[in-house]
Amino acid sequence: MKIVFLCGCLEPGRDGVGDYVRQLAMELLLQGHLATCVALNDPCIEQEVSTSLPLSAGALSLLRLPSAWSAIKRFRKARHWLAHFDPSWVSLQFVPYAFHAKGLPLFLLKHLHGIIQGRQVHLMVHESWIGAETGSSVKHRLLSVLQKAIIIRIIKGIHPAVIHTHLPFYSTHIAQLGWRVLPLPLFSNIPVVKRSNNMANAIFRVGIFSQADTSRPFLDFLIRLEESLALCNQVLQILLIGGNASKMRTLGDFIEEVDSLRNKVHYTGFLEPAQISEALQSCSLGLTPVPRHALGKSGSVAAFLSHGIPVAAPNVHNGYSANDIGFFSPNLCSFILLEPDLEHFRIITASLPEESEIKISTVAQAFLRDLYTQTI
Numbered sequence: 001m002k003i004v005f006l007c008g009c010l011e012p013g014r015d016g017v018g019d020y021v022r023q024l025a026m027e028l029l030l031q032g033h034l035a036t037c038v039a040l041n042d043p044c045i046e047q048e049v050s051t052s053l054p055l056s057a058g059a060l061s062l063l064r065l066p067s068a069w070s071a072i073k074r075f076r077k078a079r080h081w082l083a084h085f086d087p088s089w090v091s092l093q094f095v096p097y098a099f100h101a102k103g104l105p106l107f108l109l110k111h112l113h114g115i116i117q118g119r120q121v122h123l124m125v126h127e128s129w130i131g132a133e134t135g136s137s138v139k140h141r142l143l144s145v146l147q148k149a150i151i152i153r154i155i156k157g158i159h160p161a162v163i164h165t166h167l168p169f170y171s172t173h174i175a176q177l178g179w180r181v182l183p184l185p186l187f188s189n190i191p192v193v194k195r196s197n198n199m200a201n202a203i204f205r206v207g208i209f210s211q212a213d214t215s216r217p218f219l220d221f222l223i224r225l226e227e228s229l230a231l232c233n234q235v236l237q238i239l240l241i242g243g244n245a246s247k248m249r250t251l252g253d254f255i256e257e258v259d260s261l262r263n264k265v266h267y268t269g270f271l272e273p274a275q276i277s278e279a280l281q282s283c284s285l286g287l288t289p290v291p292r293h294a295l296g297k298s299g300s301v302a303a304f305l306s307h308g309i310p311v312a313a314p315n316v317h318n319g320y321s322a323n324d325i326g327f328f329s330p331n332l333c334s335f336i337l338l339e340p341d342l343e344h345f346r347i348i349t350a351s352l353p354e355e356s357e358i359k360i361s362t363v364a365q366a367f368l369r370d371l372y373t374q375t376i
Helices: 016-030 071-085 110-117 140-158 167-174 216-231 244-257 271-279 292-297 300-306 342-351 360-374
Strands: 002-007 034-042 048-057 058-067 090-094 121-123 162-163 203-209 236-239 265-266 286-288
Touching: 002 016, 002 071, 016 034, 016 048, 016 058, 016 090, 016 300, 034 071, 058 071, 071 110, 090 110, 090 140, 090 236, 110 140, 110 216, 121 140, 121 360, 162 167, 162 360, 167 292, 203 216, 203 271, 216 236, 216 265, 216 286, 236 244, 236 271, 244 265, 271 292, 271 300
Parallel strands: 002 034, 002 090, 034 058, 090 121, 121 162, 203 236, 203 286, 236 265
Antiparallel strands: 048 058
């Protein structure tokens, strides 16, 4: 297969979708396919950047076009790049804010027509439109209506043969408009580096990876977990992994304002991927601030699960049920801890599989299988 991925930005470590696209394209090359990536609206550069990432199976070529350029100039350059590469598939990795600063890419479809030129189209919906929950401001509700109209127009205009998304509620949004949406789980971008677990049985380590949250449900979960562990003669440790140093320190201070959690917080600071893998595996449990309905698009949650670590998710977004867990897979849903219930935690831990279904090679094969099914 020969495929080009279109996204907004490809600055490493600065754009989650860009990192996702680059990793998926690299995996496809390793599996014997041809792929290239184009950033159509990159805010992290001032001039065009064309690079190649060497791999054992060849090289992945990347084209980054600065957002400071006019849309006409950017899409003309992209069109020439595609004409030279001549892909059979064009994959649009869609996030409204990737193509317009205010999330309103009104003219994206017009420019895409010059790129697609009869090629088969894949659409990955990383985000649909913002919600319009009860109590939302007039501005918020108007933005929701406009984003929804833009997405409908884009889908009708590009006629995607395959539409994927990570989250069940995005799938529901689009399916209600009449299109079939297929699930594609998010893989972790932290490779697993196997290590032995030397953690003492008396220590129960909770890991919080890169995300700082000072919400009450987040703190309440830790308080109740510490109480349960104390009854079992286990000691709680809280490991703050990576993330912005200042924000993680603020989170640590917030946690340690509680008497029972004082002196329980530890920090890793910045870590390389292999060190992150070791830190994740040293944990008994991951804890995420991501709302339950959105877990399937969280890279930090995917990192814990791919390392065989169950995840606690205490936060529930307004308008969603406490049982709305953001995975298509019942298996992945079963590895999410909703309450600080140690017995349920032990059951989850005992049932974790040796091989993760969100391993990048497995996800890439599912991606290819869905596209091959629709190949004309």
